Amino acid sequence: YHKLYIFSFHSGIPGKKCGTIILSAEELGNCRDYATMQFCANKLDKKDFFGKSDPFMVFYRSNEDGTFTICHKTEVVKNTLNPVWQPFSIPVRALCNGDYDRTIKVEIYDWDRDGSHDFIGEFTTSYKELCRGQSQLNIYEVVNAKKKIKKKRYINSGTVRLTSFLPFMCFRTQIHFTVAIDFTASNGNPSQSTSLHYMNPYQMNAYAMALKAVGEIIQDYDSDKMFPALGFGAKLPPDGRVSHEFPLNGNTENPYCNGIHGILEAYHQSLKTVQLYGPTNFAPVVNHVARYAAAFQDGSQYFVLLIITDGVISDMAQTKEAIVNAAKLPMSIIIVGVGQAEFDAMVELDGDDIRISSRGKLAERDIVQFVPFRDYMDRTGNHVLSMARLAKDVLAEIPDQLISYMKSRAIKPHPAPPPYSPGDKPQTNPV
Structure with missing residues (x-):
């Protein structure tokens, strides 16, 4: 349906208008194609x-x-x-x-x-x-x-x-995003300004900025906007055990956060309760999402893991093996690198130049996209533009990766609209 809003502006002088703004609004359809x-x-x-x-x-x-x-x-x-x-x-x-x-x-x-x-x-x-x-x-x-x-x-x-x-995206596939954040000690002490996790009350740190920029885009493609949010590489209270897939909200039974705002809240709360430690293991969170993806191989669901990290990795061999196994599943991995590291290991995981392999077995598909956050920091201060560029590049490979999975499993998209005929009447509720 269509709505029209008319706003009149007054100068403060009785009977004198400064002009009118007409705002026209139309309800968005639920088509995700x-x-x-x-x-x-x-x-x-x-x-x-x-x-x-x-x-x-x-x-x-x-x-x-x-x-x-x-x-x-x-x-x-x-x-x-x-x-x-x-x-x-x-x-x-x-x-x-x-x-x-x-x-x-x-x-x-x-x-x-x-x-x-x-x-x-x-x-x-x-x-x-x-x-x-x-x-x-x-x-x-x-x-x-x-x-x-x-x-x-x-x-x-x-x-x-x-x-x-x-x-x-005509497969009527539900997209599910999982966020995983690096809580290892290589990021620096959150109480110090040099830390990538610095808890500054006046501005967002690098992790929060990357999460907000990418998250505000991906949440529009997630069916219910409820995101499992995990952390890895930290010691957890009360016993100080190290975990590589702990829920940011502290609820192991229900790790879901409501929208990106909910993830940011859980992230900041985690910084106050956990101790940054190590090592930096990616394989546990990759396998965590892969377990869910393995249950839905009919094309009805597709899973995307977003990892935000400083790029230092301790379990390269295990991560490669996890990615090679995940490449057979309806799953993609986005890695956003924060900080000033060289990120050589992340580029290797990306596999754009050389397809990733493990134990002599090549990955069936390229499912990893890596982007270094620093490349999108606009020196002129135009954060809106730089964050938009980041989000665009982060999501650039997801459509092709989804289609490559569907093709590998011979899953066909829903039929396209019927051939056009000049005598066709408009559909009231197109599918």
Whole structure:
């Protein structure tokens, strides 16, 4: 449903208004699907006097009140009338709010340095049409209405073709995130400012910042926003035993925290009660999540373990073995490194260059993504932008890893929408 809010602002002088702000709101659908697509264009209009054009595309979602909202911009491809844009992934909810028949408008502009981009033309489509994939049916004429009126022989301002389309997360899979935080002594004493766990009452430490940045993104993909949160490498009260998979909230029967706020609260409470110790063993938390993943190999559930660590690892061989075994399961591992360590071991676990192996056996899939937190600290102080970049890169490999598991087990996604027909009526409750 659609809601309209109107706010009036007054100057303090009786009868004099300062203006009105109209806020339009639409309830988000519960569609969790994503799509990856790529476009190219042919014979676009030449807009630059000394060159060709620098085209980019702008995608708009249509709203229930007939207005349009920008939902994606492509990169600019310089000096060409036949651009090939990079593939991009986008939530179906952002494109059409889960309504496969809803109009998607696409405008094409010639980029100008001063921001006065020249309009080349536009076309419309829908998610249902895009689902037909690469075909003659997904070639669109780019039309400039003003040019069409002025020029009698005007045909179009070029054509755009969908070169690839991959729907994913269409498996109706529930995603479950588990957070594991490094409580080993190599992080430094939390009472000292040099510690990565420094308990500063005025600002977040490195662990809290990384957890908040990544967590605020991943919680939107977790079905119930209840997260098992674990710590490893600390001595626990009252007997001082060392644990490598203890619940941050202290409840072994129910280690779940409500949202990222709940995890941060449990994390700060743990810092006050446990003693940072060691060694730094990853294998226990990897095997902890793997036990749950092993119970759901039908594609209905997928598990993601987020490890936040300073990068010093003591059980490399055991961790490699745990990862090789976990690669057979519906599971991914994200490692966020905090601090100034070299992180050579984390890069090795990532396996982008050399597939990880254990006892001569290669991992079936690449399931580990490592990012060093320091690379995302914006020196200009723009933490919003730097945290957004961190979250984007952290999640970059999850869709492909999920799909690789589904393919390895021959699990097929739910059917795409039926082929588009001009006579189709809009669905009231699209699935």
